[in-house]
Amino acid sequence: MFKNYDPREGKMLSLLNADGILKPNGGPVLSDEGLLEAYRGMLRARVCDDMAVSYQRQGRMLTYPPLKGQEANQIGMIMAINKNDWLVPGYREMGAWLQKGVPLYYIFLAWYGNELGNSAGKEYRILPIAVPIASQTLHAVGIGYAMKYKKEDAVVVACTGDGGTSQGDFSEAMNFAGVWKVPVIFYIQNNQYAISCPRSKQTAVNTLAERAFGFGFEGVQIDGNDIQAVYQAVKLAADKARNGGGPTLIEGYTYRLAAHTTSDDPTRYRKNEEVAAWEQKDPLLRLKKYLLNKKMITAEETQQWSEVVRKEVDEAFRKVEASPDPTLEDIFKYHYKEMPAELRRQLEQHKAYLERKAQQ
Amino acid sequence: MFKNYDPREGKMLSLLNADGILKPNGGPVLSDEGLLEAYRGMLRARVCDDMAVSYQRQGRMLTYPPLKGQEANQIGMIMAINKNDWLVPGYREMGAWLQKGVPLYYIFLAWYGNELGNSAGKEYRILPIAVPIASQTLHAVGIGYAMKYKKEDAVVVACTGDGGTSQGDFSEAMNFAGVWKVPVIFYIQNNQYAISCPRSKQTAVNTLAERAFGFGFEGVQIDGNDIQAVYQAVKLAADKARNGGGPTLIEGYTYRLAAHTTSDDPTRYRKNEEVAAWEQKDPLLRLKKYLLNKKMITAEETQQWSEVVRKEVDEAFRKVEASPDPTLEDIFKYHYKEMPAELRRQLEQHKAYLERKAQQ
Amino acid sequence: MKALTLLQAVNDALRLEMARDKNIIVYGEDVGVEGGVFRATENLQKLYGEDRCFDSPLAESGIVGTAIGMALAGLKPVVEIQFDGFVYPGFNQIVSHVARIRNRSRGAWTLPMVIRFPYGGGIRALEHHSESMEAYYAHTPGLKVVIPSSPYDAKGLLISAIRDSDPVIFCEPKRMYRSVKQEIPEDAYTIPIGKASVVRQGDAITVVSYGAQLKEVMEAAAQLAQDGINIEVIDLRTIYPFDRHTIIESVKKTCRFLVVHEGPLNFGVGAEMMAVVTEDAFLSLEAPPTRLGGFNLTIPLARGEHHYMISTDKIIVTIKELLSF
Amino acid sequence: MKALTLLQAVNDALRLEMARDKNIIVYGEDVGVEGGVFRATENLQKLYGEDRCFDSPLAESGIVGTAIGMALAGLKPVVEIQFDGFVYPGFNQIVSHVARIRNRSRGAWTLPMVIRFPYGGGIRALEHHSESMEAYYAHTPGLKVVIPSSPYDAKGLLISAIRDSDPVIFCEPKRMYRSVKQEIPEDAYTIPIGKASVVRQGDAITVVSYGAQLKEVMEAAAQLAQDGINIEVIDLRTIYPFDRHTIIESVKKTCRFLVVHEGPLNFGVGAEMMAVVTEDAFLSLEAPPTRLGGFNLTIPLARGEHHYMISTDKIIVTIKELLSF
């Protein structure tokens, strides 16, 4: 499928370059309207992300993992799939969540430290955030099996990072996916680092994409800052999956422009020049250039859109801050369908203690 | 290194075919004397193995995993490495143990259900049997790191099966080995089955050997029933490793002619014709043909050699049967360098109970 | 009624439930054509097809992890791990996901699935094939841990586990797989998870046990009865959530307590049972609540295994000591 | 003497030991250039080079598994797992190999290695970053499990762990990493593994605790002292092999017992401590031995975490109740 872009030959799929010039290859691409939508999605993700970081700086938000620089991967991936297709995220995919339609309120609520935030994804077919690296990729394969078994017309996109490819679970997921020939797309956002660990120390292989061939299916490396490349790769992989062609691995070659999380200080492990060079390849910038060239947007418009999102974010976050914290009952209530007597006992005993304390 | 035998192009290294005809390729091979030694080693392994199975049938031995049919892999692998090179086995490598010099007594003792059997490998640089599939491949990588760090001229051969390649640990081991560039050879005995599960259901990739490329190093598939192919592949991989070239994956394409273990009934999952076809490719048979052709052995000699081994085995097994079972103290004594008070308490309490019981 | 071994009862439960609900998917290593190394899944592939009963690749994290995905997408996976000692590669999936998804999504996502495996020693098996580490799972919030001790219970509890809305770790006492036959109903029936069973009434002492170990306890009970000592025996059946009520009621009656289990003593199930009794029946106790467990050792290989297993005699001696405390 | 935080004490121990023994290899995720996400390994790469302190690929089974190989080949790996919740991918290596190699080879092969990780809650961390599951390791025959509660102990115990002939699981109370400074000797010193420490003498009741939880226990002790109640506090320091002797001696004196720990209550460390006291001091007890532990819940995310943590006040109330039993 990606014959012209065999990663083992050092080739990478790229369509929209850093100067905003599109070089089509005959494969599926987003229309100009699609690109406009993509731009708004990416902008929205960028603003939400920036604001989350700034809330954290203000002491209003807990640890948060910014996605800055990776927007094209996330918006493109969702635009290339259907509403009833699945997304199995790691933790850095807020852009994908937003693009799939999940209300920002819930996304923030989870990062704010409230489990209720994780309750929102179900109707959008998004699994909750997964922190244990790469463990979620196996869930995606299981969902893929279910879709195949139930003959549902749905594919699954599983996300992990460059670091995630080192976990045994990721290899097991690829292997199961290959044998079961399930409709799963493994999307690796290779942002060059796993916290401080550079890709070169993560694995000796040249591209993460070629890992797939060892499990009997195709892998492709794409310019992950190029919305068209992302769209095309995911679209082709999804079509193949829908037609019973099984899994595909996509490596989005990208960069995390911000810190690993708000607790991280990236200057300890990477050079400013490196960051500056990648800032030139900013996915938003290049799409903006394209759209400006095509006169599809103006600088003022993008400014306005940003403002609209800012308001949305501000509102959502205020709502988050105004939300009640989990109660004592909440932390007990959801471990099992029915609370076991042993847990009820612990709850009652603690409540009795709290009451006595309150009476003092 | 194995450019002419790229498994991704469906090529397999093979030198000595089923008819006993050797087709050299210019690479290192065993001399005729070496082949004679190899034959004696393979014969010894075969006889030990057969007798272990028959002891089990007689109710004298516990569950045992026969290696019948896989002798060339095991004898060849050891002949290609040096005395101070390491072997990290799974559980089906009795041939390799024997060839590396470990007294049969200890090998049998372990299979007889006595931990003391596992104490013997250290001076031979063989790790104890590893039952949790593929977990040991990581140990091999750690040993490889130690050899490199200490600048010892020693390589490590890590064994696992076709089924073992599915475990996350195996992928992690390959990945660590690639990044660390350690002197490790992963030797997969692909005997076509993991218990009852055929290779085709284990993974979608055509050859297990090509898995290596996804971790940044070379893999080669060889005829594992061909002692010369095994010798050559391991020899080249070991030379490369010694020269700082890092890991290699070797897939020995072979067949288990006997049951998975003595508890297994292979007729449930494989056809007699399949077994019969592989019996034609018996590694001993073909080497015997070669040696007979070359007039280096006679049928009588091989008969005699078998008899000698039979005696050896009989003696070793009698010694095993005459060995004392572990005492109560034995099962307590070795968990820590010094027995913790808590364990001593359990031991003393139990001894007190046994004494009271004895007095009754 | 038909007379079945515990193994056959497991197979029977799977067969009946798979007939009832086509969302049930059974897989694991060698469970397809082979029918499992013990034959617990025998014939299921023939009956229900390769997409409902099949061999997985050899990877326990993969087995548990994919089962999670299936369950989240509406299937009901009932997976087999080949032996107790091979659950650990899947431990991360169990602890980090299986046990948590309901709570961490505040009930939005649920994980009805069963992880079955044979557990325990006494069959002179190879290394890693004789473990009894149920305390790991019982200590993990969010799991249910069930251990049957008879063919009847195995069938009823497994059917309950399959129908449960929450994930169940189902440990099958392999030492008993083929050792007894019992007449059990042909149709499906359930036994409630979370309820212990008073398998023998008595007044001298309360003895809690479960799984394969129950056999020696019952033998001890029978021998003691000949001396006129009637012990009350409780089969815990569910290790978590355990049935505190039944235990405490019994101890209040008998005023003495012993727990017997095969797994390692320290930080084991026995410690929890002693804590429970101490918490709720301290003033009733006429002797210290006591535990008999495996030594805190890796269970020995075959030639030393007899040192490790808890004998009927040792149980009797311990009980007699407690009675004369 | 110099004033160090617990984190600095850990770093100090590593630095001194690496200087002493060039077979010590320190690795894990981000431990190299970054010096660890908490900075426990800060500067070690600079001091000792990239082959002695480095980032590993992101794979905990790989980290533990390769460390096993290194130790078998004569090195002394001291590996870091980034957080408590991320040990589980390495659980199989720990349980199936780390804990066993000495016994299964009857002493021929040994595994002197240390697995360090920050553990426990109370820092409003992300999911899986606040676990206190030391009971898993304590229940595993063949492991030693050590938890320091102060900078002084952290340094001395870690040096002992590194010099130990057996594998040690070393859990560092991350809530205390930077919260206190303590004057500690500049040179290397050891604190014996397996010995508890009576950190406060008293006669009213024996309270066992460890790690970060000790802080609230000591605060409770101070407040109770103002009411004239002197409790004896024991810092367990080693969870296994624990120091039964010190606990029992104390309980025989105080006749009352409470254990307080952060990890889940059921099948937890507290249950074992209660069992120990019941076994050896039953007749001395004037009140039921009691445990305070985390609820049997996954520790909540930040906004609900306060419900879970055990407060000084709750410890005081519980002690007062026991005193008036």
Ligand SMILES: Cc1ncc(C[n+]2csc(CCOP(=O)(O)OP(=O)(O)O)c2C)c(N)n1
């Ligand atoms: C099993 C496990 N080990 C360690 C961690 C700690 N950790 C969180 S993010 C991270 C790096 C992940 O890198 P990568 O996969 O490249 O994703 P990125 O953060 O770059 O998006 C690590 C080590 C974890 N969450 N889970």
Ligand SMILES: Cc1ncc(C[n+]2csc(CCOP(=O)(O)OP(=O)(O)O)c2C)c(N)n1
């Ligand atoms: C972690 C783990 N899971 C399951 C098993 C049970 N088991 C023992 S051997 C085996 C099959 C191994 O197949 P393969 O790797 O091909 O080696 P072979 O037996 O064919 O030599 C299985 C599943 C095990 N020993 N360890």
Ligand SMILES: [Mg+2]
């Ligand atoms: Mg990354």
Ligand SMILES: [Mg+2]
């Ligand atoms: Mg095999």
